[in-house]
Amino acid sequence: MRQVERITQQLLSQGYKLTPQREATLRVLIEHQEDHLSAEDVYLLVKEKAPDIGLATVYRTLELLTDLHVVEKMNFGDGVARYDLRHDRHDHHHHHLICLACGAIQEVMEDGLEELEAHVQRTYRFTVLNHRLDFQGICAQCASEKK
Amino acid sequence: MRQVERITQQLLSQGYKLTPQREATLRVLIEHQEDHLSAEDVYLLVKEKAPDIGLATVYRTLELLTDLHVVEKMNFGDGVARYDLRHDRHDHHHHHLICLACGAIQEVMEDGLEELEAHVQRTYRFTVLNHRLDFQGICAQCASEKK
């Protein structure tokens, strides 16, 4: 559980308080790294451990963690924001495979955009700070079920 | 103005009616192809020509055009859906440069993802039907102003 401690240190060192609500939220995010949770999802999961937490606090905590680059706020077009734990501070190198049949979201860790990014940088004189790439399609499982 | 006619033909051939509201909305979308309009933006622009149109109709028309693949509904993370006219039926090959300083959204017409897409297809056995790539950063203009 080194991860929780590293992040709480970061909170404290920047003058934020470590409250039980924040710690519980952090734990949920870490336990569900694979899951791309919405604020509501996080709220329900935190509620299991700390029934008194309010939804507004979850929103506020997620916003704080986004500012601290602990999580990344994402939008997959389904009307809710989802939050991804960042793997490291400078990580902007993972993509998503979104299955249109079952809705599963899988991560692709390889980057593979360096060349295209350099091209954009040169051709459009655009300084790329981050990028975001999603593939929509049919996952292996759904494809095999259809047969 | 061949574009309007082509799309209205498509509407009619699929059993939808061509109403003045739909035509006006279509014209606005075509005249502002570069602009990544939100539903509200479209509403205000259509209202200039046809003051009686309702916001709900604009939403319904945009939904219809999305189903028909005439436009693509996009989400840049600013809380509103934006609509991009598709360049052709099978087009999934344009990316966006989003300037974090001024908010401008520019299009990149090159694809350059073929290789990565093939890799994903092979490695994850994921059938890619579409993709979506945004670069966030600083545009040329904002970069030069900062000096």
Next chain:
DNA sequence: TTAGGTGCAAATCTTTTGCAGAAAG
């Protein structure tokens, strides 16, 4: 003539905010 479309207002859903009380440092 009639199925589909429209405008309006109300409803819904996600996210944000004001405020008084609570608690971390």
Next chain:
DNA sequence: CTTTCTGCAAAAGATTTGCACCTAA
């Protein structure tokens, strides 16, 4: 102690929906 947090309820936005009235085909 004091500043920051929290929960609650209300507010704010964006989008959707129910319904009675229109209108394109």
